[in-house]
Amino acid sequence: MALKLIKRMYYQGKIVAYLKKNNSILRYKLAMIEEKYLTTKYRVKPGYPFEDSELLNQKIDELEERVDNKACEILYSNPLAKITNMVMAEALKQEKVEESEIEEDKNIIIYDFDKYIEDMKLRKAEEDAEKGISRKLHPSCKDFISTRNALADYEYDNRILLHLSDITPIFISDFVDYLADERISNENHTYLTKGSLVNSTINKRLDCLAALTRNFYKDLKATEIILEGKQDSEQADVIRLSKDELTSLALMDLNVESECRIRDYFVFLCLTGLRYSDFCLIDKSNFVPHPNGYILRLYTHKTIKRAEIPLTNKAIEIAHKYEFRFDYYTNQAFNRQLKELLARYDLFNDEIIKYRQIKKGVEKVSMLRREKISAHTGRRTFISILVESGVNLPKIMAMTGHTKESTLKIYVDRFSPNLKDAIVPLEF
Structure with missing residues (x-):
């Protein structure tokens, strides 16, 4: 045939x-x-x-x-x-x-979520009727609708259709990053959700997705994977690389081509702060010659904001090596291979503590830092190093495509050089 x-x-x-x-x-x-x-x-x-x-x-x-x-x-x-x-x-x-x-x-998540929500609306309407309450929509349905819409937005940006079998730890980690990142509708596309969610709201979205896998699919393994991805009730620490760690990784001697590609892509992300969705779309036309080298110029996919990023010599070297194109991996495939590479060379094996909400209170979980490193860590590394070096927020936003300074508050709180200066009088 x-x-x-x-x-x-x-x-x-x-x-x-x-x-x-x-x-x-x-x-x-x-x-x-x-x-x-x-x-x-x-x-x-x-x-x-x-x-x-x-x-x-x-x-x-x-x-x-x-x-x-x-x-x-x-x-x-x-x-x-x-x-x-x-x-x-x-x-x-x-x-x-x-x-x-x-x-x-079978098991197409968006379609099944729609069925689950419609059944929930009917159940809640019956409960309200029994209590003599009249309202258009029960409040508990709203979080499920928002979760469904966030998944639809994720599918649009990643150009995929999610099935139950796609629920893996790597997907959940990527989806959490997606919920925390901002996105703005434009004349070409209207997003159903706005993003920029705090951890408590991200956890609500994960709870709703877990309810679908538990009650509709009866899949306890998928439910456990989702709940493992819940975030600290307080704003979590920023998982990133220091400048020294980034330098060591960039100069590491690797002989396998696939390992070099993964390492180089990740280093480029750390040196540019690009979202992975933008990283995959750039080509030679985005690299504008400049007296000091190159500037990476683009309109960000999620915020449709013009961004200009001066490129370091290492970033230019990587761009030339791969002929100015980086559309080799999907986001999830890249994250999976990045974690495998870091584990293979036993990198970033310091322990971090994660606090997870459970029914009886808060559970303390320790894990290796590399387990939380992904493509999005490159963006966090870029921003944190610049904040640490005293670069002001408007300049950083011009490079990252952020539209609100409040989104960068967590970096200012943790990496501002003013915080270090404040304790100088206590030194002895």
Whole structure:
């Protein structure tokens, strides 16, 4: 069978049907499977231990063909149509095929969240009626709606469709960072949520997601993963690298190409403060020659604010090495490989203390700092080192694309040089 549009590829632990067209990307999941069980053409190898490989290949081929046919059908009706994972899932659902034939359409989080919320609205309305209370929406539903909307925003920015199987510690860590980061709607896209959430509100969102996995899916493992991601009730310390640590990492002698790429990308993030969503989109046109080297100039994806970042010699060296493009990894794949690299070389193994809210009070949990390091740590490292060096907030905001000084308050509180000066009279 010769496919007309779809290309098969491996993405975030799964075989996907890939299509890039009309400024949209489709990566529709065909099967979850470890890459070691696949051939170079992404077919399941004979002897796959969990299912008959021949039968599984047949099921993948059939689903891929249906996705391709549906993509052709959509584009025939509208040549300018944008085909995303969500559009494809909805189109396949409308075919009314047997449930067993479209197993991968099960457990789509957004769709199931909508069902869960509608059931909750009905239950709460009945409870209100019994108590003689009249109101449009029970307050407890609002947090669930906000959580659902935050997940939809996350899907938009990361160009994915979340399934239950996507709930991993790396995803939860990334989602927590996403909730804490700000985003601003523009003429091209309206976000459902604003971001910039404090830890207590982030925990509410995680509680709502955990309620879905516990009550709707009956998946206690996913529920535990989500609750493990809850933040300290007080604002947590900033997980970042010091300037000395960043320098040591940048100069580390690595011989494996994949390790060098991960290290270099992370160092570049630390030297520019870019969000990963912006990092993946830049190309040579964003690097503007300057008398002292280069300036990185872009409009930030989330805040649509112009940012100009003077580049250090090391950042320029890395940019040249990778020909001014950094779209090699997805966010989650990068975070996973970064953590593996840090563990392999036993880096940043100092213990940090995390306080987690539980039913009986607060639980004290210790972990290695590297377990909390991700792509977003680069942005925190960039801001904290600049604050520590006395760079004023307006200059930092011009580079990071922040729109509110209050967002940077945590860095000022922890790294302002004025705090160190204040204790000089006590030295002896």
